[in-house]
Amino acid sequence: MGLRVPVQPKELFLSNLDDQVSRSSFLSHPLPRYKFPKEETDPTAAYQLVHDELLLDGNSRQNLATFCQTWVEPEIRKLMDECIDKNMIDKDEYPQTAEIEARCVRMLADLWNSPDAPNAQGCSTTGSSEAAMLGGLAMKTRWRKRVESSGRSLAKPNLVCGPVQICWHKFARYFDVELREIPCEGRRFGMSPEEVIRRCDEDTIGVVPTLGITHTLQYEPIKEISLALDDLEEELGIDVPIHVDAASGGFTAPFLHPSLGWDFRLPRVKSINTSGHKYGLAPLGCGWAIWREKQDLPEELIFRVKYLGGSMPTFALNFSRPGGQIVAQYYNFVRLGREGYAKITQGCAEVGQWFADQLKKESLFDLIYDGRHGIPGCTWTLKRGENPGFTLYDLADRLRVKGWQVPAYPMPANRADMVVQRMVARLGVTRDLAGLLLEDLQKAIKHFKHNPAAKSLSRQSAGGYHHN
Numbered sequence: 001m002g003l004r005v006p007v008q009p010k011e012l013f014l015s016n017l018d019d020q021v022s023r024s025s026f027l028s029h030p031l032p033r034y035k036f037p038k039e040e041t042d043p044t045a046a047y048q049l050v051h052d053e054l055l056l057d058g059n060s061r062q063n064l065a066t067f068c069q070t071w072v073e074p075e076i077r078k079l080m081d082e083c084i085d086k087n088m089i090d091k092d093e094y095p096q097t098a099e100i101e102a103r104c105v106r107m108l109a110d111l112w113n114s115p116d117a118p119n120a121q122g123c124s125t126t127g128s129s130e131a132a133m134l135g136g137l138a139m140k141t142r143w144r145k146r147v148e149s150s151g152r153s154l155a156k157p158n159l160v161c162g163p164v165q166i167c168w169h170k171f172a173r174y175f176d177v178e179l180r181e182i183p184c185e186g187r188r189f190g191m192s193p194e195e196v197i198r199r200c201d202e203d204t205i206g207v208v209p210t211l212g213i214t215h216t217l218q219y220e221p222i223k224e225i226s227l228a229l230d231d232l233e234e235e236l237g238i239d240v241p242i243h244v245d246a247a248s249g250g251f252t253a254p255f256l257h258p259s260l261g262w263d264f265r266l267p268r269v270k271s272i273n274t275s276g277h278k279y280g281l282a283p284l285g286c287g288w289a290i291w292r293e294k295q296d297l298p299e300e301l302i303f304r305v306k307y308l309g310g311s312m313p314t315f316a317l318n319f320s321r322p323g324g325q326i327v328a329q330y331y332n333f334v335r336l337g338r339e340g341y342a343k344i345t346q347g348c349a350e351v352g353q354w355f356a357d358q359l360k361k362e363s364l365f366d367l368i369y370d371g372r373h374g375i376p377g378c379t380w381t382l383k384r385g386e387n388p389g390f391t392l393y394d395l396a397d398r399l400r401v402k403g404w405q406v407p408a409y410p411m412p413a414n415r416a417d418m419v420v421q422r423m424v425a426r427l428g429v430t431r432d433l434a435g436l437l438l439e440d441l442q443k444a445i446k447h448f449k450h451n452p453a454a455k456s457l458s459r460q461s462a463g464g465y466h467h468n
């Protein structure tokens with residue numbers, strides 16, 4: 001049984017707690033798992049028991065697989081607490097929260113060089129997945145209207161992308177769109193302009209490059225793809241829009257790579273999604289979708305809700321949704337500004353690059369991404385021909401013993417033969433913490449040198465979640 005912060009003399013607190021827990025009769029019984037409990041339980045005891053169960057969860061700060069925020073300032077906790085009752089959908093009841101959301105939309109449009117940021121169209125979402133669905137739906141609707149007005153019969157729409165995060169597979173399946181995913185080839189792990197053009201036709205609703213490929217952290221060449229699509233339009237009259245999946249990159253590129261052409265500076269980029277809860281530094285449950293101009297977000301996708309008072313426009317897959325994350329996002333914008341975000345992302349990038357440089361010194365590894373021109377972090381594989389007595393699955397498993405989550409996973413088609421490991425450097429992954437991970441990694445390598453894995457783990461047996 002874990003202890004609570006002893007605000008009272010320890011013995012008194014313990015006896016109170018013992019009393020509450022024993023009175024609740026939960027002490028000698030497991031928590032309910034299948035049946036709805038008959039009786040009520042004292043809140044302190046119930047809290048303690050649930051709290052204790054959560055001790056078995058992993059330590060999020062040691063999770064180097066996730067891009068999501070695992071460290072927040074105390075002020076964010078305060079604001080989240082103050083906003084616990086605020087429902088994002090109820091803009092009549094919480095007009096200031098709605099105003100804060102609108103401000104964030106305009107600020108992001110400004111950050112991404114929108115031609116008309118003060119009148120930007122956009123919304124908050126629960127994360128990049130929902131924002132991607134909305135971006136995809138807008139593209140599909142614009143395509144349908146185009147086909148209807150041309151008198152062509154509606155064929156199956158398609159979407160061209162590189163090795164995307166699973167949210168785009170979901171979008172394609174849920175909304176009946178053919179996904180034309182460009183496979184990897186050799187050391188090319190993302191899309192290339194030539195491969196994009198080969199797959200586009202008049203039923204292409206859009207091209208989705210990723211600013212920070214989930215598997216490797218590298219940016220896809222958005223400007224080059226945009227230029228190639230300009231040529232396609234000139235030659236064949238096919239006008240294909242771009243939606244950028246900037247789940248992580250939306251908050252790294254503006255600060256780390258400000259001259260990179262990927263955003264609304266490219267006229268072909270009609271919409272962008274990002275995760276506020278990744279490098280946006282908001283708590284979990286915050287994403288954004290922003291459109292270039294009013295006409296890029298079809299009016300028929302916007303519902304007007306009347307029963308909450310007034311007439312509320314909404315474009316979302318959810319209805320009720322917590323407002324705290326949006327308020328915390330605004331707090332970050334105010335608190336950090338461009339200066340603060342630049343400092344934090346630069347610090348993260350330096351940690352990722354340092355880790356990559358250390359791995360380079362280990363003769364066993366081949367760096368796939370060295371942390372320099374993409375998302376902070378690095379990705380590596382075992383050198384070909386090396387037989388170090390372990391696989392990356394074994395190594396990931398060994399690191400789990402010390403609480404680290406640095407999962408190994410295969411690359412997507414056509415490089416599923418290559419297993420990689422990735423560490424994401426985000427706020428809270430300090431140089432010191434990265435150093436401790438490196439020490440454990442070196443110890444693990446030594447361990448395998450003396451005790452080679454008799455039967456190496458497979459992806460299934462190694463387990464692990466790699467945010468793909």
Ligand SMILES: Cc1ncc(COP(=O)(O)O)c(C=O)c1O
Pocket residue numbers: 067126127128129130132165167210212213214245247248275287467468
């Ligand atoms: C490129 C990319 N797109 C979309 C997502 C999904 O984001 P979310 O978890 O915010 O829904 C991720 C998550 O890692 C991602 O890396």
